[in-house]
Amino acid sequence: MAVHIAEHPLIKHKLGLMRAKNISTKDFRDLSSEVARLLTYEATKDLETEEVEIDGWAGPVTVERMKGKKITILPILRAGLGMMNGVIDLIPSAKVSVVGLYRNEETLEPVVYYEKMAGEMDKRIALILDPMLATGGTLIATIDMLKKSGCTSIRGLFHVAAPEGIKRVTDAHPDVDIYVAAVDERLNDKGYILPGLGDAGDKIFG
Ligand code: PRP
Structure with missing residues (x-):
C-alpha cells in the first residue's frame, strides 16, 4: 500500500479551517467537499488515457480521453457523504456504491448496516470516501466488502488519518492506495484522532 500525503497549499489551508472548534455546519460541509475535490485530483493523476481523433474547428485533431477501468x-455513511459532491464535480459519470458502517464506541469495532455496490465491480476502480481513518477498522471492513464484490483496484481518500490506523490497513490490505490530506499525531484512548477534526459525522449532519 502506498500512502500519499497531500502537499498542496490549498489542501493544507482548507484542512486547517476544518479543524476549528466552532466551525459552522455549512462551512464544514463546503470545506469537506472542496478538500475531497482536490484529493480526487491527486488520486487520479496516474489513470490511463488514450488518443482519439475527433473533428476539431480546423479539421481532424487528436485528443486524449480516459481509458480503462x-x-x-x-x-462510507455517514460522513463520507460530505465528500461526495466534490468528487462528482470532477468525475460526473462515476457510478456510486454505498456502504454504511458505524463504530461501536466501546469496542471500537465497525458495525456494517448497509451495502449496495454498483454493477460490474470487477471492471471498476473504487474510490472510497471517508473524512477519517482512525483505528482503521472501518476501512478494513469496507475493503473486505469491495474485494468480495470482485473489485481489485481500490483507493481511499481521507481528510485525516492516524498513524495507528494506516499501519493496521497497510498490514491487512497492502495493495490499496491511500490519499490523505494529513497524517495526524495519534489516537486518544477513545479512538479519536488527535488533533483531528472532532466528530465529522456530527459536524456534517448536526
Ligand atoms: C467515523 C469515520 C469513519 C470511522 C473511522 O465514523 O467517519 O467511518 O469513524 O473509525 P475507525 O478507523 O476507527 O474505524 P462514525 O463511526 O463516527 O460514523 P458516522 O460517520 O455515521 O458518524
Missing part, C-alpha cells in the same frame, strides 16, 4: 465512488 471506469470509476465507482464509495462514500
